[in-house]
Each structure stands twice: as structure tokens, then as C-alpha cells.
Amino acid sequence: MQFVSITTPENIEVKFRLAGVGSRVVAAFIDYLIQGVVYLIFILALAGMNDPIEYFEGKNSYFLAIVLLIIVCVNYGYFIISEMVMNGRTLGKKALGLRTIRKNGQPMDIKHSLIRNLFRIFVDNYLVGILMIFFRGDDARLGDILASTMVIEEEKKELYDYFDDLSEDIKNKLTEDEKQLLITYINEKDEVSIDKEVLQQKIVDYFTSKYNDVDEEILSIVKK
Structure with a gap:
């Protein structure tokens, strides 16, 4: 593999x-x-x-x-x-x-x-x-x-299963690339070589700077 x-x-x-x-x-x-x-x-x-x-x-x-x-x-x-x-x-x-x-x-x-x-x-x-x-x-x-x-x-889990906790407004804003980025991180986070908390914060910072006030919702995704 x-x-x-x-x-x-x-x-x-x-x-x-x-x-x-x-x-x-x-x-x-x-x-x-x-x-x-x-x-x-x-x-x-x-x-x-x-x-x-x-x-x-x-x-x-x-x-x-x-x-x-x-x-x-x-x-x-x-x-x-x-x-x-x-x-x-x-x-x-x-x-x-x-x-x-x-x-x-x-x-x-x-x-x-x-x-x-x-x-x-x-x-x-x-x-x-x-x-x-x-x-x-x-x-x-x-x-x-x-x-x-x-x-x-592809990961076996359906793409949108990870986003049930997000508001409809945020779901509609995220692009397919951004959703795939979150999915990939969730499934591969145990294999990354850098500190998970640092990587989590980088992801949250990116989405927050782009969409404003989504830090808690995105954080709930990256911590799954």
C-alpha cells in the first residue's frame, strides 16, 4: 500500500x-x-x-x-x-x-x-x-x-457524515476542496509527523480567517 x-x-x-x-x-x-x-x-x-x-x-x-x-x-x-x-x-x-x-x-x-x-x-x-x-x-x-x-x-465513510454538527450556513460555504482537506486530516492525523495541536490550530486559523467566527465549529471537526 x-x-x-x-x-x-x-x-x-x-x-x-x-x-x-x-x-x-x-x-x-x-x-x-x-x-x-x-x-x-x-x-x-x-x-x-x-x-x-x-x-x-x-x-x-x-x-x-x-x-x-x-x-x-x-x-x-x-x-x-x-x-x-x-x-x-x-x-x-x-x-x-x-x-x-x-x-x-x-x-x-x-x-x-x-x-x-x-x-x-x-x-x-x-x-x-x-x-x-x-x-x-x-x-x-x-x-x-x-x-x-x-x-x-477514498475513505469508506461518506463525505458529509463528518459535517453533521456544522450549521447549514457553514456547510454551504465550504468548498469541496476544503471538505476533502478536513476529511483527509481526520483520517490521516495519527500519521502526521508534526504536533497535532499545531496542525489543528493551523486549520482552524485558515477557516476562521476566510469565513469569520467558525473557529468553534471547525474545531469540533478537527478534534473528531
Whole structure:
């Protein structure tokens, strides 16, 4: 099990647990299985037509365009749309508790997703990705390297379970990055090398300076 440490813009060090090759392969298998089901539905839809060959006769260019569009949407669009909608997850990653983030700890944006999945289709799908994960110390495939992303294991506890004691006003103010920062600290605080009280105070000071009068509420989170 490998960890990577990142210093956030708030000068706080957080740890992420890198996803191993086994969980990533299983997640990818689930995603490809879902894609296969989509293709099967498309094939069955064609088979259900009275005479699909006769229907598309004379419309070869349209048919080819539709087929290519479906292939692009399923092979490429599935991963991009999933990662944007589910914050770095696909259905396969969600099932395995994995998530893709940028190497600076920030969530992915559309640019990073486009790059990493473009190389997934044209390079990493041909066993290159798996081989690179096996032989690289950071478990990164080519798409991850070029997009500056990494796949991490998420904590099993739901994200918002930690924030039940916060007021609705504070909950709405916190960004997803700030919530993830608090979650990471809570789960990794026993492994940090600096004094916990000092780190706690740094976190409280950051949120207090940004939001005003939240010190007691945030302190109740970091002391969990």
C-alpha cells in the first residue's frame, strides 16, 4: 500500500492512499462491462429492425457517421462525462471506492479528463497502461503522467457524515476542496509527523480567517 503526501495551498500536508493495480483493473473491467452492455443494446436495436440492411442501403455515409459517433461517445465520452459528473469517479471506480484527482490534490477539470482518457483509448488500452502501473513506483499509466493525475482510494465513510454538527450556513460555504482537506486530516492525523495541536490550530486559523467566527465549529471537526 502506497501513500503520497501533498502540501495544499494552505500549507497543510495531507496524505492520499494510491489505488493499487488490482483495484484499478477491477474498476476498469466494470467500466468496460458497462460499455459492452451499451454496445449490446445498440446491436439488439439494429437486430430488432425488420430489415436493417435494406433500411441503411443508400445511406451508408449516415450509418457510418452514426456508428462512429456511438463508438466515440461510449469509448471516450463515458469516462469524461462520468469523471465530470461524479467528481473523478466512473461507475467502476465508485464501486471500488476509487477516485481520480490531480497530483496537487485538487479535483480534476475537463482538461485533465480529456488528456488522460485520450491516451487511455489510443495507448493504455493496449496493455501499456497495466504494464506501466506494474513497473512504476507511483502506479501511474501514461494518461495519468501526461494529465498530471493520480488514482486514490477514498475513505469508506461518506463525505458529509463528518459535517453533521456544522450549521447549514457553514456547510454551504465550504468548498469541496476544503471538505476533502478536513476529511483527509481526520483520517490521516495519527500519521502526521508534526504536533497535532499545531496542525489543528493551523486549520482552524485558515477557516476562521476566510469565513469569520467558525473557529468553534471547525474545531469540533478537527478534534473528531
